[in-house]
Amino acid sequence: MQTDSPSEETPADRRRLRVRESIISAAERVFAKEGESGLSIRRLADEIDYSPSAIYKYFGSKDELIDELKEAFFERLLAKIDGSSSADRPFLQRAKACVATYVDTAVTRPFHYAAAFSSIKHALPENGGGPLSWDGFVTTSKGQAFGVLISMVTEGQELDIFDPSLDPVMAAKSLWAGSHGLAQLLIHMPHFHQLVPEQQPMAAKDFIEFHADLQVRGLLKPADGSGNGSLPGQNS
């Protein structure tokens, strides 16, 4: 299992790694600019001065290559969220920053983010059609980012800011969904944040913060103080 022990790293190994890196970085360059559809094996081969079939000596398939790009992106995303959640600021600011950072990072690399959620069905490893293994999920950077959200919810509850009756996991998922939704809409509709021209011009950043604010507000202790998670209800 000691795959990267320097004592066993031969020149051939380093050469191979360098070629592999050149493929990845060319792929990253093309992918960031034009996305999955602009990235063809033949084009990639052209860019790195190899034949198309050579690439298959390094990656089993195009999908496998792209998976690597996605995973690297998610690691960046995780690092950023982690930074936001552990910054030295008041809790609610940190909570909002988590959501805003998530959306912002996604929008910065739209193709990466979109691709990560593009394949229906096997987006996460399944085990026999049943619920996913939490262990397995937590080991991916996607899962770890989600873990940060869960901790944030529980922290908010301990601080008596968030509704204590909320299930932290469910609340975190809800927060994730809210963040994901804005990220996707901003990516797929470039002018989403200023859809209505009558409205005064607004930067995407401002709308992201507005949205983060609303998402976090949904978790606050309800106005009536009952804390049972149900809405006031029967009005109107």
Add this chain to the structure above:
Amino acid sequence: MQTDSPSEETPADRRRLRVRESIISAAERVFAKEGESGLSIRRLADEIDYSPSAIYKYFGSKDELIDELKEAFFERLLAKIDGSSSADRPFLQRAKACVATYVDTAVTRPFHYAAAFSSIKHALPENGGGPLSWDGFVTTSKGQAFGVLISMVTEGQELDIFDPSLDPVMAAKSLWAGSHGLAQLLIHMPHFHQLVPEQQPMAAKDFIEFHADLQVRGLLKPADGSGNGSLPGQNS
């Protein structure tokens, strides 16, 4: 402009329309089951007993055909949301139902919904890189569904339930993003609603309602009654 005046509809027109419909319905059948990747022109041609090139006499391109499927889906979606928003129920129930209906309808036809938001950039018609024309946007079913959300927010404000300081358009967009996010995650991660096995089993429907609840809660008048849209802030 009287394109469908019966008096001018010849047998040839009806025949043409029938073939066109057969293409669409075959496409719908395949697409609903296998999505965009399973839908090839040659396969479609096989299913309706025509040659592949014949299809190009009815549709300019594969994308054009798929656009028609998407538009039909969005009309269904709009109708359902409209129904939820105008049902004879207390306001907050209607508000939550709008979100839940949106997500539920999307999840029912995952490929349609996913496809509608799959293409980066030109998801909505642009005019010269500037903000979108609101007029143009409102004529699409996607835009109309959004209009329903805006009305709902303003109604909530008039009823003194929602925070009056919120911009209704922005709040509606936020609500849209929240709904969209859950829809996408449920579609792309089939077990999203029960990611954590330790958690007691939960139907997707229940999680949708939980999420709808949180989304709507975010719009309520803040606990402190200040109504200026800012969060309590400096705690922790």
Add this chain to the structure above:
DNA sequence: TACAAGAGTGAACAGTGTTCACTTTCTGAA
């Protein structure tokens, strides 16, 4: 130096969307 493992290649396969010259069918007017 010989040999085996690995790196790299070009041609081919089975797909894809799309086009175009071509034939067949149909329709409306002389």
Add this chain to the structure above:
DNA sequence: TTCAGAAAGTGAACACTGTTCACTCTTGTA
């Protein structure tokens, strides 16, 4: 009823795609 012209439908081809495979060439080791 005939006949020109339009429309409907076709098959072959083009330019792509991801992927495979037999093959050569290079490299490291015994």
